[in-house]
Amino acid sequence: MKRVAIVGVGHGKFGVRSDASLRELTFEAVKACLDDAGVSLKEVESMVTGIAGDEFSIALQPSAQVHDYIGFHPKPNFRVEGACATGSMALRTGWMNVASGLADLVLVVGGEKMTEVPTSVATDIMGRGGDATWEYPFGTTFPGYYAMIANAHMAEYGTTEEQMALVAVKNHYYGSLNPFAHMQKKIDLEKALTSFTVAHPLKLFDCSLITDGAAAVLLASEERAKGISKKPVWMVGLALGTDTMRITERESLTSIMASREAAKVAYKMAGIGPADIDVATVHDCFTIAEIVAYEDLGFCEKGEGGKLIEAKETYVSGKIPVNVDGGLKSKGHPLGATGVSMAIEITKQLRGEAGERQVKNAEIGLSHNVGGTGQVVAIHIFRRE
Amino acid sequence: MEFKNFAIAISQTKVARFADDLAAGKIMSTICKKCGKRYYPPRSDCSSCMTSEMEWKPMSGEGKLVTFTKVHVPPEHFALRQPLMPFSSVLFEPCPIGILEAEEGLRIMGWMPKIDLKRIKIGMKMKASPQILPDGKVTIVLEPI
Numbered sequence: 001m002k003r004v005a006i007v008g009v010g011h012g013k014f015g016v017r018s019d020a021s022l023r024e025l026t027f028e029a030v031k032a033c034l035d036d037a038g039v040s041l042k043e044v045e046s047m048v049t050g051i052a053g054d055e056f057s058i059a060l061q062p063s064a065q066v067h068d069y070i071g072f073h074p075k076p077n078f079r080v081e082g083a084c085a086t087g088s089m090a091l092r093t094g095w096m097n098v099a100s101g102l103a104d105l106v107l108v109v110g111g112e113k114m115t116e117v118p119t120s121v122a123t124d125i126m127g128r129g130g131d132a133t134w135e136y137p138f139g140t141t142f143p144g145y146y147a148m149i150a151n152a153h154m155a156e157y158g159t160t161e162e163q164m165a166l167v168a169v170k171n172h173y174y175g176s177l178n179p180f181a182h183m184q185k186k187i188d189l190e191k192a193l194t195s196f197t198v199a200h201p202l203k204l205f206d207c208s209l210i211t212d213g214a215a216a217v218l219l220a221s222e223e224r225a226k227g228i229s230k231k232p233v234w235m236v237g238l239a240l241g242t243d244t245m246r247i248t249e250r251e252s253l254t255s256i257m258a259s260r261e262a263a264k265v266a267y268k269m270a271g272i273g274p275a276d277i278d279v280a281t282v283h284d285c286f287t288i289a290e291i292v293a294y295e296d297l298g299f300c301e302k303g304e305g306g307k308l309i310e311a312k313e314t315y316v317s318g319k320i321p322v323n324v325d326g327g328l329k330s331k332g333h334p335l336g337a338t339g340v341s342m343a344i345e346i347t348k349q350l351r352g353e354a355g356e357r358q359v360k361n362a363e364i365g366l367s368h369n370v371g372g373t374g375q376v377v378a379i380h381i382f383r384r385e
Numbered sequence: 386m387e388f389k390n391f392a393i394a395i396s397q398t399k400v401a402r403f404a405d406d407l408a409a410g411k412i413m414s415t416i417c418k419k420c421g422k423r424y425y426p427p428r429s430d431c432s433s434c435m436t437s438e439m440e441w442k443p444m445s446g447e448g449k450l451v452t453f454t455k456v457h458v459p460p461e462h463f464a465l466r467q468p469l470m471p472f473s474s475v476l477f478e479p480c481p482i483g484i485l486e487a488e489e490g491l492r493i494m495g496w497m498p499k500i501d502l503k504r505i506k507i508g509m510k511m512k513a514s515p516q517i518l519p520d521g522k523v524t525i526v527l528e529p530i
Contacts, residue, residue, distance in 0.1 A: 124460035133392045134426040137524060138482045138494050139456055139463045139470060147454035148484065155452075155507040200455040200481075200502060246426070248484050248492040253452050 004098045005225040005232035006382070008037025008218035009344040012111075014182045014332040017212035022057050022113040023069035025214040029337075030070050030109055033216035037228055044218070045103035046076045050090030050110035052083055052335035055125045057113055066109060083129045084285060085371030086110065087215070087339025088378035094219045095235050104224040110340035111214030122210050129372040131246045143207055143286065145247055145373045147199035150288040152253035154201070156303065159291060161201055163306035165192035167287035168205045168329055170315060175326025177356050180341075182211045182332030206287040211332030215340035217347070231351045237270025237381030239263070247373050254303075256289075256370055258377035259296035266366075267298075270381040274298030277320060277381075278362040279349045281342035283370040284327040290314075293368055294322070297379075316359055324349075324357045339378060342367035350384040390522045393462060399429035402441075407515040407523040412446050414491060415439040425491040445488050446513035447530065453483035453497065453505050471518055472498035481505060483527050485513050495525040 010033025012025055020028075026049075034041060049063035059065065063079035082089040087110035094108035114122055127141040153159045169189055175181040187205060195204035218228075225232045241262030244250060251257050267273055274297055282297065284290035291305035299320045300308045308314060314322040325331055325345040328338060346365035348354045365382045386408055388401035403426070406413045416423045417431035418438040425444060430437045457479055463470040472480035481497040483505070493513040497505065509529060516526045 118461075120459075120461040120464045123458060123464075124462060127460040128394075132394055133398070135494055136460075137391060137393050138496060139459055139479075140482070140494075141456050141458065141460050143458065144454050144456040144482070147456075148452040151454060151507065152452040196457070197455075198458045200457070248494055253484075 001099045002101055003222045004095045004235045005220055005222065005229070006217050006235065006343065006347050007220045007225050007229035007232055008033045008039060009347050010034070010036055010216045011180045011341060011344050012214040013180055014211050014213035014334060016115050018115065020212070022062055022111055023065045025113060025212060026066045026109050026111040026216070027069055029111065029214040029216040030107065033107070033218055037218045039105070039218060039228060041070065041072065044105050044107045046097055047072055047107040047109060048078045048080060048090045048094045048097070050080050050086040050108070050336040050340065052081055052086040052112055053125055056117060056122070058116065066111065082376045082378070083371040084283065084333065084335050085339060085369040085376050085378050086336040087341065088367065088369035088380060089240070089339065089376070090336070091217065091339055091343055091380065092238055092240065092378055095238060098219050098221050104221040106219045107216060108219060108340060109214065109216045110337040112334035112336040113212050114210050114334060115212050119210060134246055141199060143199035143202050146286040146288055147202045148247065149253055149292065150201055153288060153292065156254050157306070159306040161193065162189065163310055164206055164287040164291065165189055166309045167284065167290045168192045170309065171284060171323050171327040171329035174324045174357055175330025178326045178331060181326040181330055182209050183330045202286055202288070208285045208328035208333040211334045213332060213334035213337045215337045215344055217340055217343055231384065233347045233350045234383050234385070235380055236383045237266040239265035239269065239379050241377045243374050245375055250374070254292065256292060256296055256374035256377060258374050259293065259368065259370065259379070262377045262379040263297050266379040266381050270383070272364060272381065276364050277366045278364050279321045279324065279346065279359040280366040280368065281325065281327070281345050282322055282368040284323055284329050285333060285370065287329065289370065290323065290327065297366070297368060316357060321359045324359065339367065339369040342369060343380065343382070346382045350382060386523070391524065400427045403427055404523055407525070408517060410515055412444045412493065412513055412515055412525060413441050414444050416442050423489055423491065425493060444491065444493065444513070446493065448485045448487035448511065450505070450507055450509050450511050450527070451484050451486045451492065452507060453481055455479055455481040455502050471524055472496055485511050485527050487513065493525060495527040497527045499528050
């Protein structure tokens, strides 16, 4: 198996991008990525596109719009889908392409255009990311699913609404420092706690944003990476975990078991443990999801996630900085782009290019991306030389 | 009865009688004749031993609440005035939903129309029952016992 490095990154502006279509959004990211790598598209051998929903893009094969618009034809383009984990699954597919020796230079693009449809329709589409046959008839929504996880976590471990709100305060603080973030606005605890209820006990500021955006990375084999990047970031641990379609059949309602499974495999492959991670991007689609991720990834003991944020240990200055790019919470969550955006943040951190948000001497980073209500989880571990 | 009267989106499935059973007052599970694994929601195929010889068995529906929520921002289907969200008032007060752990650890999702959010406690004893809605659709409700 070949070693695989990220040699270029390109992040489009996330937000309500009423000015642009899906293909135009991805063009911004691809252009920035190729510029960053100093590579022309002609040199790229293959591409992988992560777009979660045909329903959002109102088209049957949105990935063809993307390869057509950047002028990639007639070379191969694969589309990958795994709800909110789509971007990380695309990255993993790109890694497989290079690791297997099939191609030496592969472009991975993630994008989603979510605001073309009304919010109620977007809520509907995402709600059917749970079991559309057996759970949706009870009016389940994405906030609804995570609200059920939150209530179970609160009952079992005494996690509080304040602790959840503190995740929002942190992520908005870092989002305010990220020029690509959807909501570059700091919030205080009171604002988070007094916002309206979306699904009890989750309030508006516990929820990530419905966002348009795209992100792209360029992957290279070791031989090819040498001529491109002075600061390659290596993908050294990858894992994909899965779990039941229905939340009702989960072994735990306070953990995402697919995260636990994937974390074990990824740490083993990288030959490290959770204490070795210098910086992480985790799937904070809701504030409770970030707290659960702390626990599932081993950054703290089970049930201690609320205390970890209370002690500010996940700030840049803390024991394990998490989502210091603003997270899905304030950077926004364009489904297909999210996983790729997570990898970009880690790459920038490991290259030492994160500016005000830089974690000092970061050497090893982790991204954690949950699809749906935990049906699929992709974890990647990155390392600089 | 069409399965869509329960599932909203689809009608074509091998377990379509589930909706008829609800209308007849029963919440049904299936059991694999070969390995004995029991499924709720019901399945026509056993993923434990990969056979398709299943039999139907009613759930008692009694158990304890393992979690709940109340969705204030509903998906489009439930946000439209027609059909109305089950159990919502004219002024749109959404109804809590919950997950009940019933016999053999099988869990049933249902609406909780008869209990105020403040009175809901994880661990409380409840019973799941079928409910026929005014528009003829069928669903499941959870009530304290």
